[in-house]
Amino acid sequence: MSLLRAATVAVLVANFFLSTSGWADVLITDVIGKPGLVSKPPLAILNEVVNGSLVEAPAGLQFTAIDLVTGKEYLASGPGQFRIASAGVLSLTTGTVKVRSVADGSLPDVRIATGKLSRASMTMRTLLVKLPMYPSNTAIPDTTPTLRWAHMAGASSYRVTVSDDTNRAIWQRNTTEAQLALIPDSGLRLGNQYTWKVEPLNQTGDPVSNATSAGFFVVAEDAARVLAAIKPEPDASFSAWVLYAAQLQQAGATDDAQTIWQALARERPGDVNLKKLVK
Template sequence: MLFRFFVLIGFVALAASAQAQEPLGMVLDVQGSVSAADAGKASRVEMLSYLKPGMELDLAPGSSLTVTWYASSKEMKFSGPAKLKVAKEGIQGARANERSLGEEKVALGKNGMPGRLAQATIMMRSLGRAPEEALSPPKGAKLASLTPHLAWKGADDRNYRVVIEDLKGGTVLETVVRGNAADVPPQKLAYGGAYRWRAQFEPGATTAEGEFSLIGRAEAERLAKLKPGDNASFSDWVIYAMALEDVSATSEARPIWKKLAAERPEEPKLRQYADR
């Protein structure tokens, strides 16, 4: 009986410790020199890293740090110089410029997205780029857009016949284009559908072929609400790229990561996500 009591106490202590270390927010943007001290270890603060209780943050003059705060579903931006401490009650040490994000945007960080992105990056780099990735979209890609851009290796001064079929063999588009790219017009594809396509010289044999599928309508409606508008902030685009990754639309998230990486060349994670 006494043994069971101590085992129970041990489980309660472990659960309390785990809860105490649960992330309270996530870093969306870092500019300039921002360092963190956590459990006695100092390191540079990176984008898409978590804020944990007890973490101390040091913002150098001219630097800035933008984070999400899970409890209030807010975005908080701090400017240096500042010394901050992360506590369960909030981030102490300086006032932040705040704006409401809403639970849906903040939840993208809470569901383990940074870890999944890191794992996918390692896997893709170990496998290397497949030859068919010369196609756009890559073979087997999942897409969010109903009007995808198709591209393939080939002469850019020739006519190609482009055919898109559903998985039952029904033709949904057949057209002739000049050059090795084609944009699918509106009202040809449907959310939740899966398609095969091919491009061939006009006349001639098939030059390229691939397949892709589309996300469901509910996912598309959710993405539409998250898509940044004109003059959107850097952090808005980070959130949208994560939202695309969340529905496995990696080929459409990649150009956004590339654009973000160009704006923050000192952030290795962004370049890694863009180069997968």
């Protein structure tokens, strides 16, 4: 290899995941293949790849890339060489590329620390992960969340109160369950902050202990529109769930993102990348 070619390859690898504009061109949301199959340069979930990058994929390896500018998803299958370009992911040799739209227009860039990649396919099965109190110090993606909390000793029912950022109660209900769904007329508005509290009550309706409370905010209108557009169905692809979780995290909806990261990590227990995202 000539010194010029060696220098060119070194620059390509060094700049593969960097963008001088601060905006990634594509986000890698899945890599599937038998153990030992590695693309060149190696791809990992949540890598951000810039235009002009070349990817060599062996036979039996696939990678999925989301173009954050156009909202299109590209499923590239080796063997072959692929170029990341403004027109999307292009096959330069024998590889194939399937394209579909996942959003109508651009998606927010993401910045999430990742680790190594484990390659396996999956289908999302179950998303519900118990949290002590949800939502708590996080954003929520829409105005109709289901509030959840742990059962409290001695409680026959619970009084749930939601207040705005002036501490004015805007919504209150009683329930015998440890969760309560807010309805469209509950008073939540996009971009606003709220607090909520749960009071455990006995059979006569008197408090049996102190209330527990938490705060949250609803994402802004632009983020809510993106999240609603890309929200996957329960049996959606691994790529779709990675993209949705990444956008939730970017919008500040860390509780919802964490629920999905945990479910993904259970599906791929050997994935160091996902383990780093689970708290």
